[in-house]
Amino acid sequence: MTETVRIQRRREPSGAGGLLLALVIGVAVSVGIGVYGQLHQAAFFAFNVAGFSSGTSAKAWLATIAFLLAVVQVISAMIMYGRFGSWSPPWVSGLHRWSGRIAVLVTVPVAVHCLYALGFQHGEPRVLVHSLAGCFFYGMFVAKMLLLSRKNVPGWSLPVLGGLVFTGLTVLWLTSSVWFFSTSGLTF
Amino acid sequence: MKRTGPLLTLLAVAVLGAALFVANRAGDPATAPPAPAAQATNAEAAPPQPPAEVPPEVPAEPAPAVEKLAYAGQTPGKELTIAIAVEAGKAVAYVCDGKKIEAWLEGEVKGSSVELKNSAGTSTVSGTVDEKKSTGTITVADKSWSYDAKAATPPSGLYEGRADVQGVANRVGWIVLEDGSQVGIRSANGVAQPAPPLNPADLGAVRIDGVPVTVTAIDGGDKVIKR
Structure with missing residues (x-):
């Protein structure tokens, strides 16, 4: 979170009120999720998803799907920004948009379970990092969506926010799914 | 179009999150009022916009009367001995006669009442808890006893x-x-x-x-x- 604040201050002179507003709202969402996770009485209960051996393995696989789609996000964004030369077929922006939508929707059941059943925890480093990354991810996601809906924002701001969203999700995935698969095996 | 798309994405995430929250809450044995609520939830969940920041709504959960405590006691004729430990709405108990009969039970504390059962559901403990004692009924193998357990301080x-x-x-x-x-x-x-x-x-x-x-x-x- 301090990171975003720093970016905010440094880039403010470019006159990007829209960017500032998006970041402020994004940070507010991050903090709000964290506070809710901390205050809410962890319920240790949630629906199980049909077809999986446990709620945890369902979460791990959903998060893995989201991560794979996030890789699609990065690659399609790089194509759109011309990082693969002039090759930029017209469907790439659609691919980017829809893979992103599906990715974030897939994360929602996972996050709701985390928040509702477990809450914000800091008992061990992995769990603390995961909790922080979860708050960070949704805050940056909200900021990026708000930014997309505005015109005249600095050109660098979208890739930076997109990168932060991807970083957040990667940390989330590493500290949950990868940890789960490496300790419990590749279970469905 | 380009400008509203991301906002619709945000809205979709918000609605899905809110719906799942409500569904979880409705299905949660700790908070659940009777089941019919689950049907209505999807329709109700759509309007609210900011999902993740829904306030904690503490009152909806019947807060356990006791946060963390253990109890130990016996049935009046000392046929069975019971220990119950509660923490954050969860409860575990052990019932035994010191010779042949025993049962491990898990359950929940809702308000001042505590309900536990063993994995097979054949043994149950049903009672009340407060800061000083827990009283109620033990049922093991189709026989029931009342029990009276006092708050236990370690090593009890x-x-x-x-x-x-x-x-x-x-x-x-x-x-x-x-x-x-x-x-x-x-x-x-x-x-x-x-x-x-x-x-x-x-x-x-x-x-x-x-x-x-x-x-x-x-x-x-x-x-x-x-x-």
Whole structure:
């Protein structure tokens, strides 16, 4: 979170009120999720998803799907920004948009379970990092969506926010799914 | 179009999150009013916009009357001894007669009432809890007793021991009463027998046939039923 604040201050002179507003709202969402996770009485209960051996393995696989789609996000964004030369077929922006939508929707059941059943925890480093990354991810996601809906924002701001969203999700995935698969095996 | 798309994405995430929250809340045994709420939730969940920042809504959950406490006591005729530990709305209990009958139970505290059962659902404990005592009914194998348990301060409370003795998993439950007396059962291979003595001041000293037993003091948040 301090990171975003720093970016905010440094880039403010470019006159990007829209960017500032998006970041402020994004940070507010991050903090709000964290506070809710901390205050809410962890319920240790949630629906199980049909077809999986446990709620945890369902979460791990959903998060893995989201991560794979996030890789699609990065690659399609790089194509759109011309990082693969002039090759930029017209469907790439659609691919980017829809893979992103599906990715974030897939994360929602996972996050709701985390928040509702477990809450914000800091008992061990992995769990603390995961909790922080979860708050960070949704805050940056909200900021990026708000930014997309505005015109005249600095050109660098979208890739930076997109990168932060991807970083957040990667940390989330590493500290949950990868940890789960490496300790419990590749279970469905 | 380009400008509203991301906002619609945000809205979709918000609605899905809110709907799942409501569904979880409706299905949560700890918070659930009767089930029909679950049907209505999707329709109701759509309007609210900011999903993640929905305030904690503490009142919806019947807060446990006791946050964390253990109880130990007996049935009036001292047929059975019981220990209950509660923590954050969860409860575990152990019931035994010190000879052959025992049951490990898990359950929940809602308000001042506590309900527990064993994994098969054949033994139950149903009672009330407050800061001083827990009273209620124990049902084991179709027979019921009332019980009266007082708040237990360590070393009084519930203990569990585990050991693998010559390849056979042994599990021991002990209840240490307020007066220092203890009742327990050791089970292995489905056979129950009186537990070896436990020294609450030295949990590591218990041996079964020379094999050290791992003994832990059980809190309300612990799991005592294998899943």
